[in-house]
Amino acid sequence: MTAAVEVRETVIHGDRVxxxxxxxxxxxxxxxxxxxxxxxxxxxxxxxDKGGALAALIVCWVVGLLYTSVAMIDSExxxxxxxxxxxxxxxxxxxxxxxxxxxxxxxxxxxxxLEVSDAILLGDTIVAKAGVEGLTHNSFIAATIVVxxxxxxxxxxxxxxxxxxxxAIAYISIVILFFSVSPxxxxxxxxxxxxxxxxxxxxxxxxxxxxxFQFGIxxxxxxxxxxxxxxxxxxxxxSLPYGxxxxxxxxxxxxxxxxxxxxxxxxxxxLGITYYPLWDxxxxxxxxxxxxxxxxxxxxxxxxxxxxxxxxxxxxxxxLGRDRYLPSWFSAVHPRYRTPxxxxxxxxxxxxxxxxxxxxxxxxxxxxxxxxxxxxxxxINIMMFRKKWPLGSIQRGYTHPFHPLPAIVLFCLxxxxxxxxxxxxxxxxxxxxxxxxxxxxxxxxxxxKFVRRGDQFTMPWPKPQGY
Amino acid sequence: xxxxxxPQQNKAGQVFDIAIVVVAIFVALWLPLKLGLAGAAKSIDAxxxxxxxxxxxxxxxxxxxxxLGYTPETAHDIIQNRFHYIIDxxxxxxxxxxxxxxxxFLFRASDREYREVINEKFDDx
Numbered sequence: 088m089t090a091a092v093e094v095r096e097t098v099i100h101g102d103r104v105x106x107x108x109x110x111x112x113x114x115x116x117x118x119x120x121x122x123x124x125x126x127x128x129x130x131x132x133x134x135x136d137k138g139g140a141l142a143a144l145i146v147c148w149v150v151g152l153l154y155t156s157v158a159m160i161d162s163e164x165x166x167x168x169x170x171x172x173x174x175x176x177x178x179x180x181x182x183x184x185x186x187x188x189x190x191x192x193x194x195x196x197x198x199x200x201l202e203v204s205d206a207i208l209l210g211d212t213i214v215a216k217a218g219v220e221g222l223t224h225n226s227f228i229a230a231t232i233v234v235x236x237x238x239x240x241x242x243x244x245x246x247x248x249x250x251x252x253x254x255a256i257a258y259i260s261i262v263i264l265f266f267s268v269s270p271x272x273x274x275x276x277x278x279x280x281x282x283x284x285x286x287x288x289x290x291x292x293x294x295x296x297x298x299x300f301q302f303g304i305x306x307x308x309x310x311x312x313x314x315x316x317x318x319x320x321x322x323x324x325x326s327l328p329y330g331x332x333x334x335x336x337x338x339x340x341x342x343x344x345x346x347x348x349x350x351x352x353x354x355x356x357x358l359g360i361t362y363y364p365l366w367d368x369x370x371x372x373x374x375x376x377x378x379x380x381x382x383x384x385x386x387x388x389x390x391x392x393x394x395x396x397x398x399x400x401x402x403x404x405x406x407l408g409r410d411r412y413l414p415s416w417f418s419a420v421h422p423r424y425r426t427p428x429x430x431x432x433x434x435x436x437x438x439x440x441x442x443x444x445x446x447x448x449x450x451x452x453x454x455x456x457x458x459x460x461x462x463x464x465x466x467i468n469i470m471m472f473r474k475k476w477p478l479g480s481i482q483r484g485y486t487h488p489f490h491p492l493p494a495i496v497l498f499c500l501x502x503x504x505x506x507x508x509x510x511x512x513x514x515x516x517x518x519x520x521x522x523x524x525x526x527x528x529x530x531x532x533x534x535x536k537f538v539r540r541g542d543q544f545t546m547p548w549p550k551p552q553g554y
Numbered sequence: 555x556x557x558x559x560x561p562q563q564n565k566a567g568q569v570f571d572i573a574i575v576v577v578a579i580f581v582a583l584w585l586p587l588k589l590g591l592a593g594a595a596k597s598i599d600a601x602x603x604x605x606x607x608x609x610x611x612x613x614x615x616x617x618x619x620x621x622l623g624y625t626p627e628t629a630h631d632i633i634q635n636r637f638h639y640i641i642d643x644x645x646x647x648x649x650x651x652x653x654x655x656x657x658x659f660l661f662r663a664s665d666r667e668y669r670e671v672i673n674e675k676f677d678d679x
Binding site for chain 2: 136137178182183185186187189196200278281282284287290291294295298352353356357367370371411414415416437440441444445449453463467505506509511513514515517518519520521522523524525526527529531535536537538539540544551554
């Protein structure tokens with residue numbers, strides 16, 4: 088009985104700050120895949136806009152390699168540094184406080200803007216389905232963000248149970264669509280040879296393939312969010328690698344099926360501009376059942392993603408408060424629901440504001456920018472982790488193979504993705520970096536004085552090598 | 555090494571810090587939108603003859619466009635709205651320098667802070 092109580096609570100820094108350890112591998116899967124799956128319903132297809140249908144397939148697999156590296160690296164570090172905040176906690180223990188502060192901001196920006204994108208998608212999908220003149224998406228966006236914030240406020244177990252169910256339904260809808268269009272027979276429903284021809288497969292050549300990396304990220308963006316549950320899973324060493332890697336495999340299969348069906352049913356120019364490629368594919372089958380199934384699945388995928396994003400952004404913000412990187416007021420845990428409720432509520436109006444001033448494409452780009460900055464950090468972080476604590480020096484929950492190859496691959500793909508972002512959103516990237524630089528200066532020269540130095544290191548590890 | 559005791563921050567200071575972060579977030583996200591820096595560099599290569607053939611669409615593609623409710627006229631702006639990938643070298647160099655400078659600052663300043671953390675944590679071990 089005592090043991091059961093002990094594993095359900097975590098005491099950090101001697102404070103009575105505790106989140107509940109109630110989650111299992113299925114919840115980790117639901118958190119990761121729930122955040123990401125919406126990328127199959129919208130977002131990935133903008134890669135076709137930037138480089139053509141074949142470019143969207145190439146980046147599906149190459150970016151899949153990038154995220155497999157992310158998942159492998161993340162599984163090793165997170166299963167060892169099991170604390171809320173995920174990559175933030177990793178950065179704090181391995182690189183230093185300023186990097187941790189930045190990583191937390193990357194996470195908050197990436198997830199909040201992804202949440203905004205999800206809400207916009209959901210609102211637009213309902214408006215498109217209703218077909219009522221004068222109906223706008225605003226009320227649907229507001230309702231989505233507020234209701235999901237409330238759900239998160241009420242408890243993590245309920246939040247992720249809901250995510251598991253709606254993510255599973257959305258995923259199954261892709262599988263049903265795939266097998267309904269006779270994927271083994273070309274010419275009946277699917278017409279890949281006539282839609283992706285030698286003349287239009289790569290309309291911009293190879294530079295279009297590189298440019299497509301920007302939105303190819305959308306196939307998998309957010310899988311690294313599984314780490315945010317590190318402090319709330321019953322067995323981090325088992326659940327995090329298992330849930331993350333299973334999620335990655337699930338997404339690779341979904342991404343391949345989605346590309347094959349959509350590229351075989353729509354011209355690349357249309358595929359590149361639609362907000363609902365899978366719903367459109369459902370419509371084009373001529374089956375009302377499939378059309379309605381994919382409509383509902385699009386809504387559920389957007390809901391699951393927004394739900395997971397609120398969960399993750401709040402954990403990152405909460406962690407900043409708990410470590411005094413931001414005012415400690417944010418580190419409060421709800422006495423009854425045991426959630427970081429102030430962080431959830433604080434980020435709510437920010438998400439609402441940007442849902443009304445940004446469009447879908449821009450919100451996605453904001454999210455991608457922060458995501459790629461974070462992946463760049465992760466590639467360097469794992470090198471430093473292995474150098475400061477070589478294999479055998481501390482107990483690891485999981486050890487990723489082929490080191491340092493995944494880190495090198497990840498770093499190179501991040502450089503390519505930065506170039507891809509430059510090919511369309513270069514000014515925006517510079518503006519975002521200027522923000523991160525200025526806020527870093529503010530933190531390093533002012534805010535850091537409120538931080539208790541030694542308390543930043545909470546892992547029971549020996550002194551890092553070289554220090 | 556003596557333990558660092560951080561100053562106590564009063565409520566007004568906490569509120570001020572929160573305000574700074576919120577303003578910074580809004581400026582970073584809103585300003586590019588306001589200045590027109592956000593968005594992709596696309597432009598329409600207009601065609602005089604608006605037919606499926608002129609738009610490079612074969613009969614299968616044309617039939618799908620029509621199923622989706624488009625005519626050659628309404629599909630023209632979608633099909634002909636293209637990226638023009640021209641590498642603006644000065645902007646690319648600025649972007650690379652900004653990115654590298656940012657990461658160098660991050661790692662160097664983080665390392666200085668990290669040494670303080672490690673020294674205090676492992677001071678008596």
